Amino acid sequence: MEAENIITTEELTKRFAGFTAVDAISFNVKKGEIFGFLGANGAGKTTAMRMLCGLSKPTSGKATIAGADVYKQTEQIKKSIGYMSQKFSLYEDLTVKENIRFYGGIYGKTNAFIKEKTAFLLHQLNIENEADKLVASLPLGWKQKLAFSVAIFHEPQIVFLDEPTGGVDPVTRREFWNLIYQASERGITIFVTTHYMDEAEYCNRVSIMVDGKIEALDTPRGLKETYNATTMDDVFLQLARKATRADV
Amino acid sequence: MRTLQFLLQKEFRQIFRDPAILRIIFVMPMMQLLILPWAADYEVKNIKLVVVDHDHSDYSRQFVSKVTASGYFLLNTYTSSYSEASQQIADDKADIAVEIPARFEKDLVKESEAPVFLAVNAVNGVKAVLGAAYLQSIIQDFNNGIRAKWIQMPRLSPEPNIEVVSSNWYNPLMNYKWFMVPGILVVLVTMVGSFLASLNIVKEKEIGTIEQINVTPIKKYHFILGKLIPFWVLGLIILTIGLLISYVAYGIVPAGSFFTIYVFAAAYLLAVLGLGLLVSTFCSTQQQAMLISFFLMMIFILLGGLYTPIESMPTWAQWITRFNPVTYFIHVMRFVILKGSSLADILPQLCIILIFAFVLNSWAVINYRKRA
Ligand SMILES: Nc1ncnc2c1ncn2[C@@H]1O[C@H](COP(=O)(O)OP(=O)(O)OP(=O)(O)O)[C@@H](O)[C@H]1O
Ligand SMILES: [Mg+2]
Numbered sequence: 001m002e003a004e005n006i007i008t009t010e011e012l013t014k015r016f017a018g019f020t021a022v023d024a025i026s027f028n029v030k031k032g033e034i035f036g037f038l039g040a041n042g043a044g045k046t047t048a049m050r051m052l053c054g055l056s057k058p059t060s061g062k063a064t065i066a067g068a069d070v071y072k073q074t075e076q077i078k079k080s081i082g083y084m085s086q087k088f089s090l091y092e093d094l095t096v097k098e099n100i101r102f103y104g105g106i107y108g109k110t111n112a113f114i115k116e117k118t119a120f121l122l123h124q125l126n127i128e129n130e131a132d133k134l135v136a137s138l139p140l141g142w143k144q145k146l147a148f149s150v151a152i153f154h155e156p157q158i159v160f161l162d163e164p165t166g167g168v169d170p171v172t173r174r175e176f177w178n179l180i181y182q183a184s185e186r187g188i189t190i191f192v193t194t195h196y197m198d199e200a201e202y203c204n205r206v207s208i209m210v211d212g213k214i215e216a217l218d219t220p221r222g223l224k225e226t227y228n229a230t231t232m233d234d235v236f237l238q239l240a241r242k243a244t245r246a247d248v
Numbered sequence: 249m250r251t252l253q254f255l256l257q258k259e260f261r262q263i264f265r266d267p268a269i270l271r272i273i274f275v276m277p278m279m280q281l282l283i284l285p286w287a288a289d290y291e292v293k294n295i296k297l298v299v300v301d302h303d304h305s306d307y308s309r310q311f312v313s314k315v316t317a318s319g320y321f322l323l324n325t326y327t328s329s330y331s332e333a334s335q336q337i338a339d340d341k342a343d344i345a346v347e348i349p350a351r352f353e354k355d356l357v358k359e360s361e362a363p364v365f366l367a368v369n370a371v372n373g374v375k376a377v378l379g380a381a382y383l384q385s386i387i388q389d390f391n392n393g394i395r396a397k398w399i400q401m402p403r404l405s406p407e408p409n410i411e412v413v414s415s416n417w418y419n420p421l422m423n424y425k426w427f428m429v430p431g432i433l434v435v436l437v438t439m440v441g442s443f444l445a446s447l448n449i450v451k452e453k454e455i456g457t458i459e460q461i462n463v464t465p466i467k468k469y470h471f472i473l474g475k476l477i478p479f480w481v482l483g484l485i486i487l488t489i490g491l492l493i494s495y496v497a498y499g500i501v502p503a504g505s506f507f508t509i510y511v512f513a514a515a516y517l518l519a520v521l522g523l524g525l526l527v528s529t530f531c532s533t534q535q536q537a538m539l540i541s542f543f544l545m546m547i548f549i550l551l552g553g554l555y556t557p558i559e560s561m562p563t564w565a566q567w568i569t570r571f572n573p574v575t576y577f578i579h580v581m582r583f584v585i586l587k588g589s590s591l592a593d594i595l596p597q598l599c600i601i602l603i604f605a606f607v608l609n610s611w612a613v614i615n616y617r618k619r620a
Contacts, residue, residue: 087456
């Protein structure tokens with residue numbers, strides 16, 4: 001049975017003062033999928049993702065997130081998604097526990113829920129001893145794993161991850177992807193951008209964005225066949241080489 | 249409501265965990281209140297004096313020693329040539345010349361009154377004018393003293409009681425501090441309101457946490473209240489600390505009621521917080537927010553009547569002061585603290601400030617919505 005689409009976009013476009021950052025992209029993401037959203041620096045990934053999260057208004061085109069329209073129903077969207085932005089997004093001057101409690105609280109979770117889930121999460125991330133330390137004192141990899149766990153703390157239907165593993169060592173990246181798989185198994189749809197091609201292999205389907213347009217969209221295996229390549233790296237290079245947009 | 253609780257809890261935690269903010273809260277009021285009133289003091293001391301004595305009598309010497317004993321004057325030169333004195337003023341070596349006429353003692357003895365002539369160096373206007381005023385009051389005092397002496401002579405009272413009368417005659421020192429301190433309190437409260445609040449919000453933009461907040465179902469008004477309330481409380485704390493310091497350091501107790509001060513301050517803080525919020529919607533980095541706040545503070549302070557009386561400003565500047573919330577608070581503080589004005593007396597100012605608060609906050613909220 002075909003899973004239903006949880007993200008749909010049609011000719012979605014964003015222009016900044018005459019510059020088209022996202023150029024009429026159309027794609028669907030199925031419920032429960034791990035969807036890799038690839039593209040070189042400046043391709044327009046973050047811009048597209050911010051439109052899908054209801055953070056910025058599209059210039060034109062259509063998009064729905066879990067059935068909610070990105071123009072009119074942004075409040076509804078916000079209830080059904082989690083988002084981990086490219087910038088680090090926890091409060092460094094609050095402790096691990098305080099951060100979790102804060103985000104749980106503003107999503108309207110009960111104290112009992114927060115308490116129970118916090119204990120589980122600290123155990124899962126193996127940071128029980130760091131629970132009362134300031135987030136600023138944690139290593140980057142731990143912070144990123146914590147940020148991910150906080151982004152899905154309220155059990156959203158979809159989580160958007162914008163380069164969640166940037167600058168993280170390979171071992172921690174593997175651990176991070178284990179967390180992603182666990183979330184995926186619980187039915188959370190994953191929408192993730194990355195610059196690491198090994199991570200692209202972990203995705204169910206992958207799109208590759210070049211200069212604001214989606215140039216290719218398929219399973220990693222399908223892409224490799226189409227482009228006659230042995231690795232995703234190769235596929236990416238073939239496509240990204242076409243880019244005319246200057247690197248940021 | 250519960251959302252707001254979580255926001256406030258977070259905000260207060262961050263504020264009280266930030267050593268820079270704590271320093272600002274406790275050290276800034278101390279520094280400003282303990283140092284500024286002294287440094288920015290218009291009281292004039294060390295006025296350089298030239299005395300041209302044509303009389304060389306007992307009384308003329310008594311007069312000069314009385315002038316120098318007042319503590320405001322430094323006797324630079326004692327001469328009998330007027331041209332030497334005017335040369336000293338021309339060379340900026342003296343601020344004031346006093347000319348004692350030849351008939352000084354005789355006139356005093358005969359008519360209990362004698363004229364002296366003053367020439368002032370108007371380059372430093374404040375010093376010259378105030379110096380002349382001091383001198384006049386001393387001369388008057390001296391004349392009175394002489395009269396007293398004549399009357400008291402038969403009663404075997406060799407020391408006429410001149411000193412005491414003179415020291416109470418004119419006390420600019422105390423008045424001046426009382427005048428400055430309420431104004432400085434206003435500056436403090438304004439800084440906390442607009443500066444700290446806008447910096448705090450822009451900091452969240454800079455580090456990216458505001459994106460994270462914007463993607464949650466938090467309502468805009470929750471977020472804004474979550475920012476306003478802590479800084480509103482901080483503003484009142486600063487005011488309290490400031491009032492305490494002014495009492496301990498200068499013995500200033502408001503002639504009016506604390507209630508009036510706090511009611512006005514509460515409304516005033518809403519206005520400056522609205523301004524801070526507005527500034528934050530225009531800025532994306534803390535530097536920008538700093539620069540804008542700094543620029544606004546300069547204008548507010550210079551055109552708020554803290555140092556320069558508004559009445560002595562040109563008409564166009566007076567017109568600007570009406571759009572400056574600081575003007576109203578300084579006015580109210582001085583009137584409540586020095587004159588004892590009641591809430592009813594300051595009602596017009598209170599209404600104007602509430603209008604400021606309404607306009608600035610609405611503008612900020614509208615602007616904030618657009619960005620999100
Ligand atoms: N607010 C904005 N105003 C103007 N131009 C913008 C704005 N935001 C992004 N851009 C431009 O749009 C283009 C796409 O940016 P975007 O951040 O979406 O790229 P990205 O694919 O996420 O890149 P990266 O891999 O570096 O994160 C860039 O050229 C960027 O300069
Ligand atoms: Mg990006």
